[in-house]
Amino acid sequence: MRSVLTLILALAAGPALAANGTDPDWPCIQRKQPHLSLGQIWSGPAPDEAIGDLAREPAIAALAERLEQRRLPVEEAEADIAAFAETADNARLTALMVAVFDRIEPERSALIAGIARYGQKQVELAQMIEDRRAKMAALEAAAEPDFDAIDSEEAALDWDQRIFTERQQSLTYVCETPVILEQRAFALARAIAGHLE
Amino acid sequence: MKHILTLALCLATTPALANRVFVSNEKGNDVTVLDGETLEVIGTYPVGNRPRGITISPDGKELYVCASDDNLVRVFDPETMEELHTLPSGPDPELFVLHPSGNPLYIANEDDNLVTVVDTRTHQVLAEIPVGVEPEGMGISPDGKVVINTSETTNMAHFIDSESFEIFANVLVDSRPRFAQYSADGSKLYVTSEIGGTVSVIDPATQQIVKKISFDIPGVLPEAIQPVGARITSDGAKLFVALGPANRVAVIDGATDEVKDYLLVGQRVWQMAFTPDEKYLFTTNGNSNDVSVIDVAAEKVVKSVPVGQQPWGVVVAPN
Numbered sequence: 227m228r229s230v231l232t233l234i235l236a237l238a239a240g241p242a243l244a245a246n247g248t249d250p251d252w253p254c255i256q257r258k259q260p261h262l263s264l265g266q267i268w269s270g271p272a273p274d275e276a277i278g279d280l281a282r283e284p285a286i287a288a289l290a291e292r293l294e295q296r297r298l299p300v301e302e303a304e305a306d307i308a309a310f311a312e313t314a315d316n317a318r319l320t321a322l323m324v325a326v327f328d329r330i331e332p333e334r335s336a337l338i339a340g341i342a343r344y345g346q347k348q349v350e351l352a353q354m355i356e357d358r359r360a361k362m363a364a365l366e367a368a369a370e371p372d373f374d375a376i377d378s379e380e381a382a383l384d385w386d387q388r389i390f391t392e393r394q395q396s397l398t399y400v401c402e403t404p405v406i407l408e409q410r411a412f413a414l415a416r417a418i419a420g421h422l423e
Numbered sequence: 424m425k426h427i428l429t430l431a432l433c434l435a436t437t438p439a440l441a442n443r444v445f446v447s448n449e450k451g452n453d454v455t456v457l458d459g460e461t462l463e464v465i466g467t468y469p470v471g472n473r474p475r476g477i478t479i480s481p482d483g484k485e486l487y488v489c490a491s492d493d494n495l496v497r498v499f500d501p502e503t504m505e506e507l508h509t510l511p512s513g514p515d516p517e518l519f520v521l522h523p524s525g526n527p528l529y530i531a532n533e534d535d536n537l538v539t540v541v542d543t544r545t546h547q548v549l550a551e552i553p554v555g556v557e558p559e560g561m562g563i564s565p566d567g568k569v570v571i572n573t574s575e576t577t578n579m580a581h582f583i584d585s586e587s588f589e590i591f592a593n594v595l596v597d598s599r600p601r602f603a604q605y606s607a608d609g610s611k612l613y614v615t616s617e618i619g620g621t622v623s624v625i626d627p628a629t630q631q632i633v634k635k636i637s638f639d640i641p642g643v644l645p646e647a648i649q650p651v652g653a654r655i656t657s658d659g660a661k662l663f664v665a666l667g668p669a670n671r672v673a674v675i676d677g678a679t680d681e682v683k684d685y686l687l688v689g690q691r692v693w694q695m696a697f698t699p700d701e702k703y704l705f706t707t708n709g710n711s712n713d714v715s716v717i718d719v720a721a722e723k724v725v726k727s728v729p730v731g732q733q734p735w736g737v738v739v740a741p742n
Contacts, residue, residue, distance in 0.1 A: 257618075257649075259668060265642025266670050269687040272642060405710055412670070412690050412711055 253345030254401035260338055262331050262408060264324070267415035270422050271320045280321035281328065290325030293414055294333075296406070304417045311421035323418050327411065334407045341400055344393070351390050358383045442698050443501065443740045444705055446714055447474035447488055448731030454488065455714075455730035456504065457705075459698050459739055462716055462726055468504035471497045476518040477736040480525045485543070486738070487528060489516040496530065496541070501740055511548050513539040518602075518736075520561040520570065522585065529570050529585075531558040538572050540588060550588040554581050562603030562612065564627065573600035573614055580614045580623075582630060592630040596623040602694075604653040604662075606677065615650035615664060622650055622664055624680050636664075636675060640685050643669050652694040656701050656719065663704055663717070665692040672706055672715075674722050686724050688715035696737040707734035 252258040264273070271277075280286065289310055293303050311319060358379060365376045442459030452472055456465040471490030478487050479501060486501040489512065496510040496519070512519075513532035516539075520529050526543045538552040538561070555574025562571040563585065570583040573596070580603060582592035597619020604613045605627070612625040624634040638648045649667030655677055656662075662675040671685040672692060689708025696705050697719070704717040708727075714734060716726040 257668075259644075259647060261644060263642055263644040263647060265640055266644075266647055266668065267687075268642070269685075408690060409710055 251342050251346050256401055264327050267412045268323055270419050271316055273320055273324045277321045281325040286321050286325050290329055293326055294329040300413050307417045316422055319418050319421055326414050330407055330411045334404050337404050355386050445738050446730045446734050447477040447736040449473055449475055449735040450733035451731030453731050462728055475735045477738045478521050479738050479740055483740045491515050510541045510546055513537055518561050520563045523567045529561055531561050533557050552588050555579050560602040564605050565607055565609045571603040573603055575599045594630050597621045601651045602653050606655050606659045607657040613653050615653050617649045620648050634680050636680055638673055654695045665695055689713045694736045696739045698739050699742045705737050707737050709733045
């Protein structure tokens, strides 16, 4: 009981911590960064319209599609980039970077939105647990307690608490997932930039 | 004769520890040791739970590590990485600063709004100084007379008399001040603000802000620019500021306080340290799990060296 209360308090404190100029619904310790920007991972040529067009070229788009997949080990991705770089100039390398970024960034943004919804659901569940607990207290305080109603309320409360706790324990991992995508984007950018002339 | 002189000079300049680089890995719970000349990893050593702040005594004999989740400072022999003893630190020590003489150590306790002062010889707490909410950054004047603490939530730089342990001035800076760095001649104090995205340049004599440095990187969203660590060359000519998730280090002209360049380093660049000759600057990159090596004269990143999980702090052994 006490630990759930502590968790609820911790959750209440979470958004307050994140509230430092950010979204109050954000449940993670990491500061909310809704979008990545190319400049965070790339200091090569700035992409212009021509490079944007080049990024849609089938060969480049297909390679970007392959590189973006997290199941492709970074070492293999680096080898693919090296092979591409053998015949690619700075414009084509930059186009590949743009194509990779344009795939990873929306995926990351969708994840961020998902985490915010996850946080909101936890806040709602915490409120539901509070309400159930108040109802239990009222049922128990009755002159002639309805034990069936108390039992059913208690069972529902147990479930809610269990779901809340398990979700809360997953939060650390959930909050790490955007970082995993950022790491991938950065590693690919570094590999591509290494072949710039 | 010449040979002997060369030998003698070599001997004098290469003690066992010269230029070893110590990197605290917050998530790895260890310290990675690098050779500052060859930039190779010498080894990785466990140092307790959630190591963050890291510093070394002026004689190079004691390495201090804030073991944040152990609520104490662990002290190691930098040569063997054996733990010598621990120092009381108060809860959740994050960052600290050593008096230029090597004693005492001033520690920021994020959770209970205190700066704890510990005698590094007797291992006793000398004072607990109440400061603003969530104390974080620590700096000390080159003459050792003034300790600076920044409080994240109160958004202040507190000026503390290092002997009486009294706060004698407070300067309001931008949101979430993280780090305080004096110029070597003591004429300027730089305070970084992580959320505010600025560096306040303060005149320590009058405790007035004389300038605010802001950052604008083409292709980077402003909210990704989060100034954290700061280091300045001893001649005051070059200030380097780590910009967190912007993954850049700003190079600033120390005379004009104007930004000259932004160097792409690793992800979530946090703290930095010079080699004693100021040839290299090392940066810890928490999300790419590496250290970037900046050639200070050329203002270029020359290498990135993989270290442990989530590198946080870095210190280089003195000559």
